Amino acid sequence: MPRGRERSSLLFPVNLKRLTVILMLASVAGIACFVAGESFAQAGTARENVVLPEVARSFGVATSWMPADRKLSLAYGDHDVEIVIGTDYLMFDGKPLELLAPVVVLDGAVSMSLPDATTLFSRLLGRDINPAEILSASSASRQHSDIVGHDLIKSIRYISYPDLTRLIINIAAIRGSDAIEVNCVRSGGTLRVTFPGFRMLQSVAPFDIGDAIVRSVEPVQDGTDATLVIRTVAEGGECEVQKHDDPLRVVLDIRPTDSLAKRTPLTRSVSTSRSSEWTEPVPILPDQRISFTTVVIDAGHGGKDVGARGRDGLLEKDVTLDIALKLKELLERGTNVKVVLTRTDDQFVSLKERTAIANRAKNGSPADLFISIHTNSHASTAVTGFEAYYISDAVDPSAEATAAMENAVIAFENEGNEAVEARLTPILWDLQFTEFISESSEMAFMVQREMAERLSTQDRGVRQAQFIVLAGVAMPSVLVEVGFISNRIEETRLKTDDFRGRAAEALAAAVTDYKNRFESRLGFSNGTSNP
């Protein structure tokens, strides 16, 4: 067969392409590290950082956050202050004031150096404030604690899978991952996971998960130990601990005790398209993801691609467009989020174009969230209900892509070429992908919850799949199936303005909820982000 020959000869160029990509990314990473190193060196004595919104809050200073401009405003009495992230000055009552170090986003929180914060708050409040006061006001004196020699729990993320909930606990410690002790103790519906000798950063806030396995996670400081109090849905749960270096993190997999489910491998990478026409999502340095301003809404199918068809002739493409337009209107009315649609009328837009639009929707950069709207179909006309999907990370092709990438990296290390830089790239990918998938799963569960509240149809739950539009976008993403057009009753519902409106409302509520959670992770509580 001629095709067979063609395919096997493709193997080599494809991997050469991957190598080139690795090298390019490696140099970008190298430059980024160099630049980061320089700015830290400049900061010099100002290595202690405080979380600015937290300090402001504790002194009763009002804050407002304008993500699109990367601008933070503070107001107290007659004074007002404007700070732009990344600049080394601020505007105090309209006059520039130089800073020792620029205001940056560290571990997802807006941070200012301790000396700068001391000066700023002394002026703002009109009295002498000493650094200790600022430090006690800011819970997250992370750099300070590093110097003192504490092992720290810096942040926690989670991913909901159908059969397990995975917590990814980012830590800072002097010892390697092998030397870190983690103890799990179960009693009834509570798991207590203890890290002896660790300090919990106060910026690690309690959070609800609300998936099928875990209700909530509460971080507490228990004397000299840091403890996570995990409340599970069922009585008792099983806890599996994995430890990883580079970056240092502990991964906790929580399963119901009766679960005989198979283990989901920890992913190392995302597989991307091998076709050159598809834009390769480039990892974004965490510092760039500091604002939530832009959502891309993708109305599934369109034009010659009608999508699924109902018995009564209703077309998927018409339903998805109407819901997308309704959602855009709701978001523009109720929030300050910028909405970008992949299509605004009944036109054919290729899958590549859709992802390309999303990847440059935020001033040429990837948007903050991607929602693809669809209606479902099944061979059995009895099937009804709504589903939310997020990208699958446990599929084999991505594992293979990783293996190929790692082999290539090893090959380079053996030749002594740019070993360090080459090793950085998969880590960047890993971090970025873990972050995206964690946020995507969070969004998928929020969508499902909001739809369950508003649609009186069957909740089919959250699932994972290797969907092409989700794989192509460099941002958290979900694909929503609002109902089965293949079922006569649901087709009738999908025709109504009322059902479409409620689906759009559910999605708008999920976006708002997601935005609030995103901003509260940056150090802004829900109430203060938009005063």
Next chain:
Amino acid sequence: MRKRPLQIAFVVLWTAVVILLVGFGWRLLRELVPGPEPTTVVPPLPSVAPPPSEQEITLYFADGETLALRSEKRRTRLGSETAGNCATIISELIRGPRSPTLSSTIPSDAQLLGAYQLGDTLVLDFSRELQTNHSGGSAGELLTVYSIVNTLAENIHGISRVQILVEGNEVETLAGHLDLREPLSPNTTWMTDMSSEQPKV
């Protein structure tokens, strides 16, 4: 006489580069092209291919209740040729399930045009009807693709991945959702009920 050492140096350098490249290429090939499984000892095949014999095969169809795949066993005649066996199994899939609670996953007028094996990857070439007559939907598309992938990976020895082509060409998707640009591994999560309802918060 300054040219000679330079020439020698040049030759030595090129030899080194060639050796490195060959070594690198060999390594890559070894990593990428899976050789025969060293651990599984297969009894030596008789030199003459055996005639087709009746065997039990496992087919995966769509379960109307759970949105997952469910298996159905049946007996059919299989020979020693991969392409022929694939055609037999796919035609059983197209024929559909016996159980009334299951439904067919492949459009009834779709045909398998060809099948061949590349290492552990099975390439299946379908007629255009697989795409044009597909009824769509994420669930429908996932069930079609994974009923094919899971069924063949289970019944054809040595296959761990399946690539679906349409009329000889690679396709992005069948119905606009699932990525078919890379070969797919069987997905066991589609064989179990994943649709357990989430607790209301």
